[in-house]
Amino acid sequence: MKCGIFLLLQSPGMRPSQETYDHALEQGVLADQLGFDYIVAAEHHFSSYGFLPCPQLLIPILAERTQHIRFSTAVVVLPLRNPIQLAEEIAMLDILTKGRVEVGFGTGYQQYEFDRFGVKLEENRAMFEEALELITKLLSTENVTHQGRYWRLPETTILPRPITKPHPPFWRATSSVSTMAWSLAHGLKVITGGTASSMDRIINNWHLFQEAVELAQVPWPQEFIIQRGVYVSESEEDAKSMLPHAVWHTRTARGLSANALPVDAGRAMTELTAQGARSHLSG
Template structure:
């Protein structure tokens, strides 16, 4: 078992400035490495104070210069909100400046108001995610690639900045969907999953879903790495914990 820090960079109140929240998140990353954590993951959100990180790859690139060992991950890049060709170059750049420490987490997104403000139809998010992931996989594995799909047409294209990790950084799919879980096992990706604040019953159901997805692809659950997000708050003050 490995342990990681998921850094949301929440602005809990307007008594906190945005720059203090971001610098605290960076300091938390440095301290996570010193404490022996294996990975620091950075969220992506927009237009709210739930998370002040608009680009997890920018956090990876910045924290790469302040750390040496800890792996740095995106949790997640919301693929339907990206242009995949540009994202591919930024993935390569982040892996280069981190000396091959990038963990690439991707997801379809879920916050409707974010999609509305980007002019993207959230109803199409699962299908767009699937197609854009196809494009990302092509761009990571092929020096020149093209794509003809429902949402994107790309002529023969070369991505100049290539990742250090071959054939690509580890790819993690954030999902609670059986079909996406099956894809992860089928294509040898990893899983980012959560039971949110729920307890053992929800965790058991999640485990069952993972087992069924693996079996459907003639795999065992252990054929993929599984990152389970659990929420915690550390304090000696019970009232503070509850609040």
């Protein structure tokens, strides 16, 4: 089993951005020193839910300050990206990290973000699949042409070329059997779960993953990547004091997904109180 840390660069209280980034870099360096296997960074936009619009810019800095730890994104939101430019960025990351990078992709889910990029959320899956196809071709072959629904490209070879062949490992975030199976069949690792995932949900996702492996007809074993929030403390009292922040995270994600949460100057206006945490758990 391998373990990593997840960097969301989240700040319910809107602390200064410089402080948020300095703290994330300190966490990454410490994770490498402690022997963790991965640093995983998430892309989000326009709210205090996440201060990291481009994980691809953070990873090279962490790579320069660390020795052994590997990196991934979880996730780059493909429908919000130009896949041609992203393929170039992935090749650069592979070189700058000396082959220590993997790339997690997602379809995206926050209506709030999609609206502000002028992208239709209901087309995210079709855009994802076309973008992934194009990125894979650009990284693994030369003289690529593409005529798709969303992107067109005359004969092109991206430079630089990745050092990992045919390309760095890819992940996909999902929790459905059909999407897991599609991802496995296309050579992607599967990441599932979430910060507030219960053990029951994790176990259920494991069973779904086993079904997906059979459906995809890929060899066993396959890597199964789980994201789950963990807080290590010397006292139960201290651990409970962090509960409102976990509840804030979950409520904010749901509110932004439905585009139903007020955001004022970037601050997601989610209740952050112990009372709110208790009502969340009881509800």
